[in-house]
Amino acid sequence: MVKQDSQLLKIEDLVLHFKVGKTGVVRAVDGVNFNLGFKEAVVVLGESGCGKTSLAKAILRLLPKNIEKYSGKVILNGVDTMAMDDETYRKEIRWVKMSMVPQAAMNSLNPVMKVGEQVAEPVVVHSGASKEDALKQARKMFAHVGVPDQFIDRYAFELSGGMRQRSAIAMALVTAPDLIILDEPTSALDVLTQANIFNVLKHIKNEMETSFILITHDIATSSELADKVAVMYAGQIVEVSDAERFFHEPLHPYAKKLMASVPKMRATVEPDFIVGQPPSLLDPPTGCRFAERCPRRFDLCKDEPPVEVKDGRTVKCWLYV
Amino acid sequence: MAKTKSNAISVVEEATPVETMNLHADKLLSIQDLHVWFELRKFGFGHAGYVHAVDGVNFDLAKGESIAVVGESGCGKSSLMKTILGINKPIKGRVVFNGKDISKMEPKDLKWYRSQVGYIQQDPYGAMPPFMDVTRILSEPMIINSKSTPEERDERIKKVLEEVKVFPIEDFLPKFPHMLSGGQQQRIVIARAMVLEPKLIVADEPVSMLDASVRVEILNLLRNLQEKYNLGVIYITHDLSTVRYFSRRIFVMYAGKVVEQAKVHDLLFNPSHPYTLALLAATSDPDAANAKVYKDIPTGEPPSLITPPPGCRFHPRCPRKIAGLCEVEVPPDFEINPEHKVACWLYK
Numbered sequence: 001m002v003k004q005d006s007q008l009l010k011i012e013d014l015v016l017h018f019k020v021g022k023t024g025v026v027r028a029v030d031g032v033n034f035n036l037g038f039k040e041a042v043v044v045l046g047e048s049g050c051g052k053t054s055l056a057k058a059i060l061r062l063l064p065k066n067i068e069k070y071s072g073k074v075i076l077n078g079v080d081t082m083a084m085d086d087e088t089y090r091k092e093i094r095w096v097k098m099s100m101v102p103q104a105a106m107n108s109l110n111p112v113m114k115v116g117e118q119v120a121e122p123v124v125v126h127s128g129a130s131k132e133d134a135l136k137q138a139r140k141m142f143a144h145v146g147v148p149d150q151f152i153d154r155y156a157f158e159l160s161g162g163m164r165q166r167s168a169i170a171m172a173l174v175t176a177p178d179l180i181i182l183d184e185p186t187s188a189l190d191v192l193t194q195a196n197i198f199n200v201l202k203h204i205k206n207e208m209e210t211s212f213i214l215i216t217h218d219i220a221t222s223s224e225l226a227d228k229v230a231v232m233y234a235g236q237i238v239e240v241s242d243a244e245r246f247f248h249e250p251l252h253p254y255a256k257k258l259m260a261s262v263p264k265m266r267a268t269v270e271p272d273f274i275v276g277q278p279p280s281l282l283d284p285p286t287g288c289r290f291a292e293r294c295p296r297r298f299d300l301c302k303d304e305p306p307v308e309v310k311d312g313r314t315v316k317c318w319l320y321v
Numbered sequence: 322m323a324k325t326k327s328n329a330i331s332v333v334e335e336a337t338p339v340e341t342m343n344l345h346a347d348k349l350l351s352i353q354d355l356h357v358w359f360e361l362r363k364f365g366f367g368h369a370g371y372v373h374a375v376d377g378v379n380f381d382l383a384k385g386e387s388i389a390v391v392g393e394s395g396c397g398k399s400s401l402m403k404t405i406l407g408i409n410k411p412i413k414g415r416v417v418f419n420g421k422d423i424s425k426m427e428p429k430d431l432k433w434y435r436s437q438v439g440y441i442q443q444d445p446y447g448a449m450p451p452f453m454d455v456t457r458i459l460s461e462p463m464i465i466n467s468k469s470t471p472e473e474r475d476e477r478i479k480k481v482l483e484e485v486k487v488f489p490i491e492d493f494l495p496k497f498p499h500m501l502s503g504g505q506q507q508r509i510v511i512a513r514a515m516v517l518e519p520k521l522i523v524a525d526e527p528v529s530m531l532d533a534s535v536r537v538e539i540l541n542l543l544r545n546l547q548e549k550y551n552l553g554v555i556y557i558t559h560d561l562s563t564v565r566y567f568s569r570r571i572f573v574m575y576a577g578k579v580v581e582q583a584k585v586h587d588l589l590f591n592p593s594h595p596y597t598l599a600l601l602a603a604t605s606d607p608d609a610a611n612a613k614v615y616k617d618i619p620t621g622e623p624p625s626l627i628t629p630p631p632g633c634r635f636h637p638r639c640p641r642k643i644a645g646l647c648e649v650e651v652p653p654d655f656e657i658n659p660e661h662k663v664a665c666w667l668y669k
Contacts, residue, residue, distance in 0.1 A: 019360035020357045021327045041612075047532040048503070094635060146620070160622050190393040191559055217532055220562070220604075223611045243609040261534045264587055265562045273541070274534040277502055 001178055001209060004078035008178060008211050009036040009059075014072035016051075016058040025068050026281045028054035028234035032072070033307070036179070036228070041205060041212040042223040043243075045258070046318035049278060053103060053216045055232070056181045059213070061089055066102050077178065078132035095122050095175055101284040103183040105168035109156035115150030115164075116142075119171045126175055134174075141170040144207070145200050166200060173204065181213045186221060198224040219262050223247055231255045241313040251315045254290045288318065304306050347552045348420075349521060350382040350405070355414035357400045361627065373626045374400035376577035384520070385551035389564040389585075390498075391600070392574035396621055398557050401574070402523050405433065405555065406440055417519070436466045439514030441543075445506035449498040455482075456510055458496045462516050476580040477516060485512045485542060491624075504535040508542070515546065521553040522546075528563065540566050561604045565589065570660070573597050574635040576624050583661035593663040596635050633666065641667060 016029035028051040032241070036042050046052045057063060057072055061081075074081045081093050098124075104106055110118055119141060120134035127138070135152075142152060145166040156164055166183065172180050186194040202225065203208055216222045222229070226243040231252060239252040250256050260272040276293040281284055285292065291301040300318040308320045322606055340428050357375035362366065374397045382388060391488070392398045403409045405416055416423045435537055441447035449458055459478045463469050482490045485508040498506055507527065524543065528536040544567040547554050556568055564571055564585060571588045573581040573596065579592040592598050599618050605611050619638040623631050630637055636647040646666050655668040 047534060162622065182389045191561075191600060191603045192393060192618055193622075195605075195618050196620060198617075199615050202612070219533060221520055221610060223607045224605060224616075225612055226609070227612065239560050243612065247609040258534060259535050259607065263537065263540075263562045263566060264600070265565070265604055267606070271537040271566075272539040273536075277504075 001077070003038065005075070006037075007035045007073045008038045008040070008075070008077055009213075010075040011035070011059065012073040012075070014055070014058055014074065015063060016054055016063075016070050016243075017068040018054075018064070018281070019066040019068045024282050027284060028281060029237050030060050030237075030281075030284070032232075032237050034230050034237055034240050036211055036213065039205070039211060039229045040216075041214060041225045042228040042230055042293050043214045043216060043226040044230050044232055045216065045219060045255075046221070047217055047278060049281070050232045051231050051235040052217075053183055055214065056100065056215055060094060060098055060181060061086075061241050062100075067236050076086060080138060093127075095177065096126050097177050098179045098181065099175065099177045100181040101168050101172045101183065101185055104166035104188060105183075106188065109164055109167065111154075111156055114153055115156055115159065115167045119167060119174055122171065130185070133209075137174055138170065141174045143169075144173065146196075161189055162170040163198060165189060165193075165197055169197075169200065169204075173208070173210070175204075176208070177210070179211045179213065181215065183215045185214070185218070187216070188220065194221060195224075201225055219259065231258070231311065234284055235281055236289060236316065238316045239314065240291065241315075245313065251310070251313060251320065252290075252317050253294045253296050258294075259296075288316075324348055325342055325400070326438070326649070333579075338403070345381050348381055351382045351415075351417040352378055352380050352401075353415045353417065353483060354379060355404065355416065356412050357397070357404050358412045359400075359411050360637070367544070370376055370627050373577050374493065376629070377412075378574075380572060380579070380582070382435075382521075382555065385546070385547075386570075387547055387552075387554035388570045388572065389556060389558060389568035389569050390555045390572045390574060391558055391564060391597070393559055393623060395572045395626070397577040397626070398574050401526060402525055402555065402557055405523060407434065407440060413551060417467050432466055436517040437520050439517070439519040439522045441510055441514050441522060442529045443506075443526040444530050445510045446498055446504065448508065448510050449513075451498055454495050455495050456625065457511065458498075459513055462513060466517055484515060484546065485509070487512075504539060505533050507531060507535075507539050511539075515605045518550075521555070523555045523557070525557045526559070527556075529560065536563070543567060555649065561589075561600055562606070573600065576629055577626055578634060578664065580635065581661075581663045583657075583663075587658070587661050591657075591661075593657055594635075594665045595639050595641050595667075598646050624628070633664070643667070 002159050011032055011034050014029055014032040018026040020026055020085055034056060040145055045051050076097055081280060115136050116135060120138040121133035123129050123137050124131060139152060147163055147166050186197050229241055229243055229246040231239040233254050239255050250259050257274045263271045274293055279289055287302040288305050291297045305316050305318045307314055307316045310320055328649060336490060355378045358371040358373055363369040371458055378401060390398050400409060403413055410424060418434060462476045479490055487493050487505060487508050493662055522636045529540050540563060568585055571583060571585055572579050575596050581597045592641050602616060603618050621638045621639060624634055631654050632648040632650055636642050643666055652663040652664045652666045655665050656662055
């Protein structure tokens with residue numbers, strides 16, 4: 001890969017709105033900005049319904065039909081992919097430069113195809129390699145993610161959950177993309193399997209030239225991979241920070257509350273919880289979207305807060321203006 | 322290949338008079354040498370072995386005590402729970418509630434038993450019939466298990482909704498499950514478990530499907546209810562970081578057996594079984610330093626419960642295996658202190 005920019009991925013004012021019913025508009029992704037460096041992992045943290053999966057789909061342009069608005073910039077290694085037409089995007093970007101491990105990936109494998117062939121398929125489709133070469137490549141990826149060689153000829157139902165998850169990761173890796181988006185990669189797995197998968201991801205990050213976007217609601221496990229953390233709330237990114245300082249002390253009140261809600265195994269502090277519910281994305285409030293649940297809200301919060309930069313961390317909150 | 326059919330089988334043992342069993346005043350539930358096996362069928366009728374889901378589990382639960390059963394999926398914790406609820410029949414061993422063996426109960430007693438045990442399911446949405454509103458969901462247990470007038474039922478429903486803190490109550494009564502958020506759904510499921518005023522609550526991963534910010538709220542609610550009504554609670558989970566918040570003792574299960582049992586504090590700070598150590602190592606607290614190190618945990622998968630490994634069931638994955646012993650003999654429970662037992666040869 002030739003570096004044509006200082007950042008691998010730049011997302012500028014990305015918007016994805018869905019149509020519902022006759023007049024309703026769900027503002028799932030509502031003006032998202034963040035950057036991702038080379039060989040870096042960013043974690044997108046958020047509760048269910050905050051738009052984090054829609055963000056992944058907007059980045060990879062995997063869109064349903066009921067789109068109301070899709071705009072902004074997704075600049076990958078200096079190239080604005082939003083300017084491409086669908087066919088070029090499919091041929092040159094998706095699964096070539098960016099791939100994805102979807103949510104519940106272990107259940108998304110084709111039940112009537114051997115896993116090895118499934119993992120090899122993107123190579124055949126995208127680089128026109130012969131099936132033998134593709135299978136060879138797949139075998140290499142299986143070794144990377146820790147699936148024993150004999151599993152390559154098996155069907156998905158013959159594999160355990162952890163093995164299926166590893167195969168899905170191998171499938172995303174096989175074309176050697178610059179960026180992999182992982183959507184809740186371990187949420188359906190057991191603790192030991194989960195820890196094993198994170199060991200695999202760390203290994204890939206150290207050995208290969210790959211960046212990650214990890215989408216999750218689980219703060220504790222997200223710290224296993226994060227270089228950078230982006231906190232999402234009601235369709236917007238409210239804080240972006242390096243992992244070191246974020247896990248030490250988050251800035252945004254929502255991030256603070258979220259961090260305080262994590263039960264810790266050996267600490268004696270009582271975990272806290274956030275009163276109320278996130279706003280509806282059909283009709284989000286004007287002003288700060290967290291204001292209604294925020295313990296530190298004041299007069300200014302009725303207006304939309306600006307995005308402020310503090311020592312390289314960005315935070316969208318009136319407290320830091 | 323053998324076709325799996327999950328019909329629990331029961332084998333009649335030598336008769337034990339129901340009354341003579343340990344009638345301790347403070348003992349609510351006692352599990353004695355419980356084995357739950359599921360028969361595998363070949364072509365629908367031939368016998369093809371058993372799935373040894375629960376293989377010799379013993380414990381007592383005092384009145385108002387709360388315990389946690391921790392283990393990975395497939396370790397038999399749900400089979401154990403279903404046997405306690407009377408859904409599965411044990412092949413060997415007993416579940417004794419208030420001095421009565423539940424597998425020997427008459428239908429009338431079973432009805433009483435079901436009113437004494439509340440069940441909180443893992444997936445609140447899947448646990449509620451989508452075509453029933455909240456009023457109907459909450460009155461159903463009372464219609465089936467108790468003689469009550471509609472007025473009494475309405476009163477009880479209001480009271481129980483107050484207990485689980487859904488306000489305003491009148492707004493919730495006509496709602497259907499899909500109109501509620503995840504946290505509210507789980508509250509209704511808890512209300513349903515509480516509606517018959519049970520003495521024992523079995524909670525199967527009650528918070529694993531909820532968002533982080535709601536999880537703690539639901540755990541607090543459960544703990545308050547437990548303290549207020551002096552309930553026995555069996556909390557089943559795979560998440561060690563939440564057990565501390567309302568359990569006194571932990572039982573760690575692996576492949577159908579309890580491998581370690583201890584008080585919560587003792588288990589978290591002085592874990593003994595290699596499997597418990599692995600579980601603790603795999604559970605992370607949020608810390609940026611996590612990203613820089615690989616986790617030291619055994620690879621591999623839990624064994625098949627159809628042909629469990631001989632000796633200690635953890636030995637194929639165990640980093641501290643004693644050759645010639647662990648793969649031959651089943652380790653008995655060794656006592657570390659009176660309330661801390663571990664089934665591992667390292668503590669011989």
